[in-house]
């Protein structure tokens with residue numbers, strides 16, 4: 001049923017600007033009792049491939065945890081790349097957002113329409129499985145202070161309140177393409193992090209966290225990227241993001257803006273045409289190459305997901321559910337605290353890639369996000385998973401064509417130590433890797 005709002009013409013991206021979205025969402029959060037089961041580091045280090053019962057899941061859902069040895073994980077790739085990258089760019093660019101109530105045209109896969117709120121749905125729980133993944137936090141010193149730029153914060157506030165009051169334009173034009181800095185430049189004042197908070201982060205980073213088979217072809221590796229790796233990724237993305245083909249404010253063909261900043265690596269994805277290309281049409285820039293270390297993380301995440309799937313079902317080979325993939329595209333999104341992304345399918349990769357179910361591999365860094373997904377473009381039927389900093393999500397095989405999106409960014413949830421080390425702006429960095 002059409003509730004009066006349409007969808008964008010972008011193939012990959014879907015709906016934007018659902019009015020009063022916060023109030024009308026009906027997705028059920030996982031009850032507290034079903035939060036991921038953590039494992040002791042001692043277990044993790046001694047047991048190699050042991051499995052035990054966990055309590056994650058819903059209702060009748062039984063989960064099993066499998067522990068992997070710390071040495072088998074990707075570790076500290078590119079530690080040297082943690083140097084601070086200096087830039088004189090202000091980096092905010094024009095961040096005008098479309099009016100929340102704006103209607104958008106629809107076409108192709110994005111033509112389904114929003115349904116009015118219905119009763120909450122529970123997620124399918126069969127086949128879920130946990131996979132213990134120890135994490136690493138060597139060499140990152142914990143300090144109780146986080147610094148941010150007050151100047152930049154003020155600009156972000158201004159933009160946000162303009163957005164809320166709906167008095168900003170929504171047209172995409174050349175001025176929207178100014179480079180965007182994902183990190184704050186000046187350290188002007190300090191926010192104290194409580195010792196409790198820092199200890200919580202430290203515990204989280206040093207304990208194993210589960211990997212979960214959410215549904216066939218969809219795997220979530222919780223807390224998979226160490227803080228060191230996250231720092232490296234942020235620094236690298238910042239460096240690339242300030243150069244040719246770096247972060248900018250994208251817009252659709254109809255002029256509406258996406259609620260995020262974007263940078264493409266490997267190949268350019270153009271939201272105006274929903275196509276991949278070698279250069280970025282609005283400025284002719286060539287996308288930076290995907291850093292080698294990023295691809296190593298992706299390969300490792302695919303392998304670990306395949307092992308997880310194989311362990312969870314004797315009948316299935318891991319590769320059948322999550323096929324191997326060599327990424328030649330990475331789309332980096334930066335969401336400020338008001339950022340979001342409507343339900344959409346990733347469908348602009350080659351027919352061969354999609355047909356084979358080659359997975360999309362997604363890294364989350366910074367503030368947590370409410371990630372929604374489902375078989376239909378229907379928010380009321382969608383399920384939700386909070387993606388936290390360091391989480392890696394894969395959807396391939398039978399889940400390659402799911403609708404998915406980001407409902408909201410949860411403020412002040414980024415690990416303090418990450419913010420302190422990188423000066424990452426409030427918000428979330430997301431990288432999705434694909435093979436064309």
Ligand SMILES: O=C(O)CCC(=O)C(=O)O
Nearest residue numbers: 331333346362406430432
């Ligand atoms: O930010 C996310 O988690 C999802 C991003 C996404 O779906 C995309 O870039 O196509």
Ligand SMILES: [Fe+2]
Nearest residue numbers: 344345346404
């Ligand atoms: Fe996507």
